[in-house]
Amino acid sequence: MPSTVEEATSVLKNNHLKITKQRTAMLEFLYNTATRKFVDVTSIDNFMRKTFPNMSHNTIYRNISEFADLGIVERQVQGDRASVKFQCDFEHEHHHHFICSNCGKVIELKDCPLSKEITDQLKGCEVSGHLFQIYGLCPECAQLNK
Amino acid sequence: MPSTVEEATSVLKNNHLKITKQRTAMLEFLYNTATRKFVDVTSIDNFMRKTFPNMSHNTIYRNISEFADLGIVERQVQGDRASVKFQCDFEHEHHHHFICSNCGKVIELKDCPLSKEITDQLKGCEVSGHLFQIYGLCPECAQLNK
């Protein structure tokens, strides 16, 4: 079992959540398919219920939601689908993404565009967060597209 | 009737779409409630059907979608709600937004964070777009929150 699934598991433990078969299976699936890649939630739902025919939607959605609250996964709307990606650094080091609009693959960017000059334009506002993302085709999908 | 609704109307005409009562009513509603502000689609649906009891969902959603294709409105997911804002400059001048996470109000930013240094990190990628948004409370909502 990969170490990052163990990491995620210990995050669950630290937050007094129980380690169930269902949660472990979901973490493994996410680690295998959604590392450095956004995967839409319905395909997770489909896969889990195919693999574990009597797993309920409830369980899947609730767990994804809890994983997100704990920073184990990152949520996002890709196109018009709710998507999720396994979070590699649980430290939450601040960074932004290039996201392939074809396959969902993610490349981390080093820079953060939030500067003082920008926030200075926002007198009186209480800035709480920001989003910076670049979209396009990753090298592989760009090749396929030719 | 405000001139920007007329502008939007002429966009429709230029694209050979018919000027119907329903479309005009929707444009007026959007102009009045969704200028410099994101409004969620279901509340548009609710309002239109309250005002025009026999307007079908189909019509509302289809028109929003067409308005978006023509650049008359800008679509976006706010939190987890599909939202829409009336587009002021039909020129599509490139810009980014501060968005109030409480009321949806929008403030335009002057700067664009996309630099050559950033795209240089993306060798082999085909960049097609980007998103930069700052979230927080607008001055009014920040006050109310105290």
Place this chain on the structure above:
DNA sequence: CATTTAAATAGTAATAGTTACTAATGTTGA
């Protein structure tokens, strides 16, 4: 101005994604 034609609409129903509920189960900590 009357007529034609294709686009747009209303009304209804279906679909998809997500959430709610409750009894049964399973994990964890003592």
Place this chain on the structure above:
DNA sequence: TCAACATTAGTAACTATTACTATTTAAATG
């Protein structure tokens, strides 16, 4: 081992959105 309580399965409800089709209507044409 056992008790407590979180988690789950199963079912059903709910909400947002889309599909379908007969009817209406805008606007182009003569």
